[in-house]
Amino acid sequence: MSKTLNILIVGTGRMAGQHATRFAEINGVTVLAAVDVNLERVTDFCREHNIAHGYIDLDKALAEQRFDACAVVTPDAYHAPVSIACLKAGLPVLCEKPLSDSLDSAMTMVKAAEAAQQITMTNLSYRSSGALFKARTLVDSGELGEVRHVEASYRQSWLASDYWGDWKTEDAWLWRLSKAHGSLGVLGDVGIHILDYLCAGVGQDIAGLQCRLKTFEKAPDNKIGEYVLDANDSCTMNVELANGALGVVHMSRYYTGYMNDLVLTIHGTKGAVKVSTGNDGDQLMASLGDDMHAQRWTSVSCEDQPDTFERFVDALRAGSNVSPDFAHAARLQMYLSLAFDSHESGRWIDC
Ligand SMILES: NC(=O)c1ccc[n+]([C@@H]2O[C@H](COP(=O)([O-])OP(=O)(O)OC[C@H]3O[C@@H](n4cnc5c(N)ncnc54)[C@H](O)[C@@H]3O)[C@@H](O)[C@H]2O)c1
Numbered sequence: 331m332s333k334t335l336n337i338l339i340v341g342t343g344r345m346a347g348q349h350a351t352r353f354a355e356i357n358g359v360t361v362l363a364a365v366d367v368n369l370e371r372v373t374d375f376c377r378e379h380n381i382a383h384g385y386i387d388l389d390k391a392l393a394e395q396r397f398d399a400c401a402v403v404t405p406d407a408y409h410a411p412v413s414i415a416c417l418k419a420g421l422p423v424l425c426e427k428p429l430s431d432s433l434d435s436a437m438t439m440v441k442a443a444e445a446a447q448q449i450t451m452t453n454l455s456y457r458s459s460g461a462l463f464k465a466r467t468l469v470d471s472g473e474l475g476e477v478r479h480v481e482a483s484y485r486q487s488w489l490a491s492d493y494w495g496d497w498k499t500e501d502a503w504l505w506r507l508s509k510a511h512g513s514l515g516v517l518g519d520v521g522i523h524i525l526d527y528l529c530a531g532v533g534q535d536i537a538g539l540q541c542r543l544k545t546f547e548k549a550p551d552n553k554i555g556e557y558v559l560d561a562n563d564s565c566t567m568n569v570e571l572a573n574g575a576l577g578v579v580h581m582s583r584y585y586t587g588y589m590n591d592l593v594l595t596i597h598g599t600k601g602a603v604k605v606s607t608g609n610d611g612d613q614l615m616a617s618l619g620d621d622m623h624a625q626r627w628t629s630v631s632c633e634d635q636p637d638t639f640e641r642f643v644d645a646l647r648a649g650s651n652v653s654p655d656f657a658h659a660a661r662l663q664m665y666l667s668l669a670f671d672s673h674e675s676g677r678w679i680d681c
Pocket of ligand 1: 340341342343344345346365366367368371403404405406408412426427428453454455501502505519
């Protein structure tokens with residue numbers, strides 16, 4: 331029987347509940363403590379998830395308890411300082427996406443991970459999609475032929491729909507709309523997911539891109555309380571992949587009719603696949619061989635893949651690296667950074 335792994339969760343807002351629940355469901359894993367700068371929030375969180383120790387000071391938690399790993403679930407701007415403190419304390423780190431709020435700080439996190447020689451992972455949660463995994467298998471086996479075109483979208487509509495609540499009154503939505511609160515807008519929030527979904531599905535890096543961002547007027551003076559609503563809401567991108575294939579990428583919080591849907595279509599010289607993950611579940615459609623000539627699409631069955639938490643725990647137990655690690659997430663962060671540069675300059679940029 332392997333030893334119990336004690337996990338520290340830092341940041342106890344919306345997303346942290348999933349970390350606490352999933353870690354607790356894995357045999358031999360205990361969430362020993364949680365940290366949040368908000369005392370009431372961390373106290374409620376520890377009560378709800380039966381966590382023994384709650385702290386408002388990370389250093390105190392690290393000094394008083396013995397952990398085997400840390401999960402960083404703070405807003406993006408705090409991913410770097412919290413992750414680096416935990417790495418320096420000798421802990422493997424699972425950090426939420428995006429890796430950080432700038433390419434410089436993301437690279438500092440990669441260097442800190444290398445110096446500490448600790449396992450790192452980023453929660454690019456859609457890697458658990460069985461449809462995405464199967465699509466990649468089909469690409470790698472050559473069944474699609476040469477990939478020529480990709481189309482990827484991350485569709486949310488919480489700025490128009492009340493399905494997730496009222497964005498105008500909740501901090502958890504307002505910080506995502508405000509640069510001063512560390513948000514990179516829709517590009518940082520879900521753009522990182524769709525760029526990873528695209529690259530993981532097709533098995534290629536992005537070689538060049540051109541990006542256009544839009545921040546729509548949403549409130550008087552585009553401000554609510556302390557929040558200036560200046561982070562981008564919508565993004566379109568043209569990309570070229572390493573093999574020369576062309577692609578278009580969309581991401582938006584105004585994609586009405588969709589609450590949280592990802593879709594990726596990969597077109598090759600021998601056929602195409604369409605992966606979708608969202609409210610209707612995880613699906614893969616293919617038009618290959620005779621189907622491609624008949625312009626027919628058929629559903630392909632897929633097996634669920636282990637999620638981030640299972641794979642992180644497996645890596646801790648095996649003492650081995652796991653993907654997507656901080657270095658991979660930093661490459662995605664570079665795409666985000668270049669996308670901002672492209673928007674500002676209006677130019678195509680090689681990656
Ligand atoms: N992987 C995914 O699919 C996914 C989904 C949602 C959110 N996220 C990511 O999770 C992170 C948290 O998002 P959320 O929706 O839970 O936000 P949230 O605002 O609901 O919660 C963040 C919590 O962190 C706390 N906090 C702020 N600074 C801190 C610090 N320095 N130390 C400790 N605690 C601190 C806040 O008080 C708050 O309780 C973000 O980076 C977000 O991008 C990822």
